[in-house]
Amino acid sequence: MLWSGSSPLTVMRDSMWGFLMFAGVAWLAIAWSVLRLEPVSVADVAGPVVLFGALCEGVRALAGTRTWWLNAGMAGLFTVTGLVLLVDSGSSYATPASLVGWFLMVRGAMDVAVSTMNRGTDRTWGLMMALGVAQAGLGFYAAGPLARTADPMILLLGGLGLLRAVADLVTALRLREASGVRHDVLQLSPEREAGVIGYSAGREDYDGTPQAGRARHRAGQGPQTFHDEVLRTTADLDLMLAQAGVSATAAHRTAEADIPPVPDTAESAEEATVGEDHRH
Template identity: 60%
Template sequence: MWGFLMFAAAAWLVVGWSVLRLEPTDITAVAGPIVLFGAVCEAVRALAGTRTWWLNAALAALFAATGTIMLVSDDSGYTTTAALIGWYLLVRGAVDVAVGIMTRGADRVWSLVVTVGVLETGLGFLAASPLARGAQSVLIILGGLGVLRAVADLVTALRLREVAAKGRDVLELPPERAAGLAGYSAGHTDFEGSGRARAKHRARDGAAIAPAGPHPGPHPESFHDRVVRTTADLDAMLAQAGITGPRPGAPVTPEADDLPPAPDSPRGIESARAANAAQPDHPAGGH
């Protein structure tokens, strides 16, 4: 989607530069294809599946009809051409203003879209007014149309590319989380494909261990419940074994800094006893 909008922005820039170099007699021949190109851009936006696809589809049909009328009409005085260009600019500008205001809380470039829409609307009023009755005025309006549409499509393309890049970054997990997710997925796959009944704990359930073998029915608990229950059982076993305290990697409490190192040999134990006997007892308070 953003790639086509980049191409459309470049094409609109070419249009905006080229029409200013045209002869007045070529206005009626190029104005229709320019509006039809605008209809093609709206059709591609509608096919992209955005939330406003129905609005883009309606604009595509409307601009296609406008461009067809400009191609089949024999306008020697540029009146019909200028009026239809003004109609295209008024509709396109009003839609840009409305969409920009609607997305002001979700898109940080909404003000630029609104500004482009206001300029398009003003240019449309100029094209539909009696001031745009000459060939030179129509050429300037067509050039302004190309520049404004190039800015709008370029900003939209860059914004869509930025959103797509952020979406890819969100999907990329850190290495430790990716490893945990892979392990969880592998365990879930094994759990779903094992088809074995859960073994019962004798001390907890008061029943013998269930015999191993294929389990005809579904698992009595989900894999997530199994992980939560197993983790709770492991914590309970560690507590019964007297293994308590901070987990590995947790910050050390200030009280633990003053503790002497634990002896790891019989000779170290005897040395620690002798050192403790040689030190007098201090009363509470440190005096």
């Protein structure tokens, strides 16, 4: 049994683009072959064509996508439709045309719904919606009274094969593109890989050192007040002065010796100004 995230399911998703590519080519071959048929043989091939569509839906359901239940339901519905066409192949063109039209309407509505759901993630959603509308319109025409003869039935099956071929080929190429990006997303260049290895080694060495020998980071100390920040800055300044061989007392005395006395009268201020001019 396959479930989301399992290894067989991953392999199935990776190879889904290949199956869809094969299905698109097969639909093209079906469309060309149907247009080359004689009118008397059209009703006999309608059943196998619908059964091939049921097979495609069944394989899509096994891929485990978000809409797997819709694909599984359509696979069962189209299987019953194909079997009815095989059993009733000897009747007139009314039954095959109506059942093929039913297939086209359901599949077209499905394409429109899924493309609308994926419009934010898939840039081909507009094309898939146009294909879905075309299939639904062709199925609406097939269910009417104008498609109950041989020639409209031939064109109906040819159009079915052509529309499904374009849809499957576009989906296959889109899945191939997404699969390539997903596989390469974790591959680093040699320079970046060496940088990551060096960073990991440094982190291991840092984590292996004792707690007392680690540099404390302010981000790990929680919120600090202005008073704490002033104390920390003052302590850092005292440490730098001590490492330079200057004590706090000597620095204070030097600062006091360099500062002239403050004049307390106008005459003293004038004398200090004149003395300053003479020194210059």
